[in-house]
Amino acid sequence: MIRVGIVGCGNIFTMHATSCVHLPMAKLVGVCDIKKDRADRAAKKYGVQAYYDYKELIDKEKIDAVHICVPHYLHPIISRYALERGVHVLCEKPMSIELADAEYNVRLAEEKGLKYGIIFQCRFNDTAKLVKENLENGKLGKVISARVVLTWCKPDSYYSLSDWKGTWEKEGGGVVIDQAIHSIDLANWFIADEPVSVQAHLSNRGHSIMEVDDTGEGFIRYKNGATLSFWAMNNYGCDEPIEIRLLCEKGKVVMSYDEAKITFDDGEVLSIEQTPDGIEYEGGKDYWGFQHIREIEDFYRAVEENGEPFISGKEALKIQKLICAIYESGKKKEGIIL
Numbered sequence: 001m002i003r004v005g006i007v008g009c010g011n012i013f014t015m016h017a018t019s020c021v022h023l024p025m026a027k028l029v030g031v032c033d034i035k036k037d038r039a040d041r042a043a044k045k046y047g048v049q050a051y052y053d054y055k056e057l058i059d060k061e062k063i064d065a066v067h068i069c070v071p072h073y074l075h076p077i078i079s080r081y082a083l084e085r086g087v088h089v090l091c092e093k094p095m096s097i098e099l100a101d102a103e104y105n106v107r108l109a110e111e112k113g114l115k116y117g118i119i120f121q122c123r124f125n126d127t128a129k130l131v132k133e134n135l136e137n138g139k140l141g142k143v144i145s146a147r148v149v150l151t152w153c154k155p156d157s158y159y160s161l162s163d164w165k166g167t168w169e170k171e172g173g174g175v176v177i178d179q180a181i182h183s184i185d186l187a188n189w190f191i192a193d194e195p196v197s198v199q200a201h202l203s204n205r206g207h208s209i210m211e212v213d214d215t216g217e218g219f220i221r222y223k224n225g226a227t228l229s230f231w232a233m234n235n236y237g238c239d240e241p242i243e244i245r246l247l248c249e250k251g252k253v254v255m256s257y258d259e260a261k262i263t264f265d266d267g268e269v270l271s272i273e274q275t276p277d278g279i280e281y282e283g284g285k286d287y288w289g290f291q292h293i294r295e296i297e298d299f300y301r302a303v304e305e306n307g308e309p310f311i312s313g314k315e316a317l318k319i320q321k322l323i324c325a326i327y328e329s330g331k332k333k334e335g336i337i338l
């Protein structure tokens with residue numbers, strides 16, 4: 001049994017805790033939050049020990065793996081603490097705010113022979129898998145152009161009720177690093193080539209209450225000539241499904257997280273809908289999808305079998321580099337050559 005601890009008992013905690021207790025190879029043994037009431041409530045619900053300091057959870061509970069579900073600026077700090085003490089790490093996206101911190105922990109995990117996984121659960125959607133399969137088996141050919149659109153709704157209260165969202169210091173950005181990171185990651189994964197230049201524009205158009213981007217737009221060029229264009233904003237009136245479109249050498253893709261349609265140039269059409277897995281995630285939000293459990297299971301398997309997690313730190317560095325380049329370009333107001 002893999003002994004698991006979870007640090008951070010806020011919104012996303014439910015996806016991690018519920019997944020952990022449903023998976024036979026793991027046992028949740030402790031939870032931690034600096035907000036005592038949150039840690040106590042979670043501990044009571046799962047019948048485990050509550051901690052208010054992550055160092056104590058890691059040092060006292062003899063855990064094999066820790067899930068990190070805290071504000072962004074703490075991701076590399078807690079990951080490093082755990083890795084230095086021989087504990088496998090599964091961290092929520094993004095790996096860090098600064099690229100160097102993420103790179104440091106990837107090296108540390110390798111040196112220590114530990115598993116370091118980063119949550120990008122959308123890659124486990126059936127929709128994304130179908131598209132990736134048809135790119136990898138050559139039926140679609142290579143991606144020529146990708147387009148990502150995200151129009152979501154984050155009212156002022158989303159920021160005012162949080163002590164870290166909407167700040168450069170603790171969130172590290174806004175709509176791009178927090179929300180659009182998933183769909184930009186999918187498009188980047190589909191293109192599967194090296195980005196060579198990034199031009200991005202970031203602005204805050206509708207949330208004077210906070211300081212980071214609520215709108216991001218950009219254009220990324222890849223070594224093989226492919227391009228990725230994105231537009232993301234949190235000023236819409238509701239959370240519309242994200243849309244990813246791919247123009248490929250032998251067909252086109254239109255997808256959201258829940259549906260995908262592939263139209264090949266020879267007329268063949270493949271489509272798929274994502275169906276929920278039947279597990280109840282108390283307080284879970286539809287737009288997170290229900291794939292955390294698939295990634296968490298994959299991570300635990302890697303721990304058990306000494307394999308590589310599907311989304312390792314090394315793999316997640318690809319999107320981390322891109323996100324950091326988008327912010328660099330947006331802040332400098334100029335294109336970045338990678």
Ligand SMILES: NC(=O)c1ccc[n+]([C@@H]2O[C@H](COP(=O)([O-])OP(=O)(O)OC[C@H]3O[C@@H](n4cnc5c(N)ncnc54)[C@H](O)[C@@H]3O)[C@@H](O)[C@H]2O)c1
Binds near residue numbers: 010
């Ligand atoms: N994969 C997804 O789809 C998805 C969805 C939502 C959130 N997330 C990610 O999950 C992470 C947490 O987001 P959230 O929405 O749950 O935030 P949240 O604010 O609801 O929860 C974070 C929790 O961490 C606690 N915390 C802060 N500092 C701590 C410390 N030093 N030690 C222990 N606990 C501490 C806070 O008290 C809070 O309860 C973020 O990285 C976010 O981007 C991912």
